Amino acid sequence: MSESKQQVSRRDFIKKMATGSAAVATTTVSSVALPAEKNKRYAMVIDTRRCVGCQACSVACKTENDVPLGETRNWVEYIEKGEFPNVRRSFLPRLCNHCEDPQCVSVCPTGATYKRKEDGIVVVDSDVCIGCKYCIQACPYGMRFINPKTGTADKCDFCLHRVEKGLVPSCVNTCQGRARIFGDLNDPQSEVSQLVATNATTVLRPEMGTGPMVFYIDADHTDERDAEKQGIYVRIDTHRRQQKRV
């Protein structure tokens, strides 16, 4: 499959080259500066109605990124609430939100973690990171951990190595219910743009002001405190070493 995709992208590439040279030619003639290729703003829409909690994304992520045992870049939380027959069980897939205003970036003392201008992906340069753990403290979503092998901060990077080759992140690729949709928000024709425009979406902890780029459809934001106020039973399984939500 990846072979055929590569062929497609190669063809695309040649096409783009042709358009590019044509554009350059036009520019020189009319001397009107055409805007450079617009920066991408990668986002993910997670339709929790389509998630069955199979953890295929968690497994795909671990194998794709060689995430050390005991650590998780990507996981699915199970939320059970109510008493029979009035019950609901829902799933909350979690990953780095690649925030518009990432707190991890603003506290990083070495500049090892940064938001890429060209596509908005928040990455960690493990050759620069010193492992001070400041970003782990600063992330409101508990997404970061110290990779025990390198001693540097680690987290989801939207599978940058795949995305750069025109592939979707591994979790999206493997999602059998198509609950995860990945794409460019700057492209109005992309599926994520259309989903965000036509659905009621929410983000996690919006009060933090981080501007998450992971949007949820029909996510259950109930936690223990909410359930206590509502007088209902709730059980949340995070399925990670950190048993409770961070």
Add this chain to the structure above:
Amino acid sequence: MHELTWGLPVILYLFLGGLGAGAGAVSASVLLRSGGGDQAGLGFKIARCGALIAPIPVILGTGLIVLELGTFQAGNWFRFINLFKVINLSPMSIGSWVLGLFIMVSLVYAYTFLKADPHPGDDRHQLRKLSAWAMVILGVGVALYTGILLGAMPARPFWNSPILAMLFLVSALSTGVAVILLGRSVFGKHVDKEGKTTSDAYLLASSDMLLIGFEILVIFLFIMYSHLTIGSVKVAMGVILGGELTTLFWFGFVFLGLLLPILIELKYVIPTLLFQKQYEIPRSMEVLVSVLVLIGGFLLRYVVVIAGQITGSIGI
């Protein structure tokens, strides 16, 4: 609930860094207070004591945080050099530079006192006065940054308060004074035969009393504003207002570290402050007060660092 990402090394660093920075800033300001550093006498002696102490805890604490670095633990021992390849607006970046400068200047400042008979006008005097000016600024800078470091993160509601840095600064100056008091009390030769110190510690004891007074006010504001708010901050503050760190905070820090020393100091300072009597304090009391202030300073860092990490935003 949450994992302790920053453990004892960081707690000790925040305490020792504040202590040394406080001692350095206090020493330098006492020196400059004596005629811009030109007068011999008590101020010079106090300054000497503080100058010789200051670099030790700061260097020790800095060593401890290097041990806590993930890359150091993974065997990449010198990766921390990356901190000094850039400077950005991260409190840790600015703090590292200020800390590095402080260590260098404090070593120079201590060196000017490290001779057989240091006195104003000796061959290192110009360097001493020059470094003293830098010590005041850098000392306050280091003490302040340790609070800003923790306060910079909205994700940590217990820490995310503008007054936390002020609290750390006042606590650093107070522990700085206490360590100079302790040093002079233990190693000083100014004790008379009855075991009473002469009036020369009055300046330190009264400043310490004032600083503890300010610290109590800052703590009051810190807790009052959290009590007046709702949401994550209020829940986080619950850790010291009935939660698991309540006893350590109120008995350990507030009672042992603030109220007890200020009451003892009041007893000995008031006669001099109000009635201009000769200042007298038994050596044992002086040691007790300083040790209590130091314990309080450590417990403050301990409670704050732990409380900030076991609490977080509510909801998802």
